[in-house]
Amino acid sequence: MRILLVEDDVSLGQGICIALRREAFAVDWVRDGASALAAINDGGVDLVLLDLGLPRVDGIEVIRQVRAQDSDVPILVLSARERAADRTLGLDVGADDYLGKPFDTAELHARIRALLRRSAGRAKPALDSGPLHLDPARLTVTWQGRGVDLTRREFALLRLLMEQRGRPLGRETIQQHLYGWNEDVASNAVDVHVHQLRRKLHPSVVRTVHGIGYAFDQDAVARAGETPA
Incomplete structure (x- = not known):
């Protein structure tokens, strides 16, 4: 944001x-x-x-x-x-x-x-993909009905990727959405946020697109939702 x-x-x-x-x-x-x-x-x-x-x-x-x-x-x-x-x-x-x-x-x-x-x-309705629910108005995320505690930047990254519905985004594009113009940003900052999303939600939530960046993997998320919480 x-x-x-x-x-x-x-x-x-x-x-x-x-x-x-x-x-x-x-x-x-x-x-x-x-x-x-x-x-x-x-x-x-x-x-x-x-x-x-x-x-x-x-x-x-x-x-x-x-x-x-x-x-x-x-x-x-x-x-x-x-x-x-x-x-x-x-x-x-x-x-x-x-x-x-x-x-x-x-x-x-x-x-x-x-x-x-x-x-x-x-402006934005809730985003749903299988077991994953993101509510922009309440700033909440649930996975298989369980609330997940995300940092503000993790939430912003997940929302950005879900809104793109599978379209790969480069690290620079993601960084521009998560940080201000003049902020000092570590070279691996985006990768760290992605790692945290995978850890807190499910490894399949974010797909690495080699040579480009990251994308939300809707099909993999749906399959992961078939596994009991």
Whole structure:
């Protein structure tokens, strides 16, 4: 799940990135409204954290342009403008939530989780393949009816592969979905996540496609489901 942070304050932006990456969110950070619009238009953004007092294009105008393009990407405003009129304007032009600065990191995490659940439930139905069930809205995975505890990146990887329904994805493509632009990523990070999915679910869940990367193996998963849990 990729989060786009739009914040021109360097120290605050760095702090937010560190806090979110500790929770295994993939975070991309830009510092002005024009760059935010370009990043959102490129696609692949699951949620936007948006300051209002931005260079080049103001945050309110960013929201207006995003909604004018019929994008329903969730937008959480993070702003020191805490007057009722400012909050009302932000929500009226299309923001999904509004959090005043300074804010508690735990509350930020909670609001992000709520928006992602709401967005997933609205945009993506549950994914089922034999004994495997993934619910994007509840962020849950079950195997043969048993709940499986996955990390945020393991969940994101499984969801990505299941949505592709067998289409192989290269390591670089997977990495771009799981990590932010400027994150230091170990060369074997994707392989480690795949190993964990196989260990926690079943060895057949992810198929290695030599020379390309990995794919979700729907037929093998269905056969594995015939084995008693």
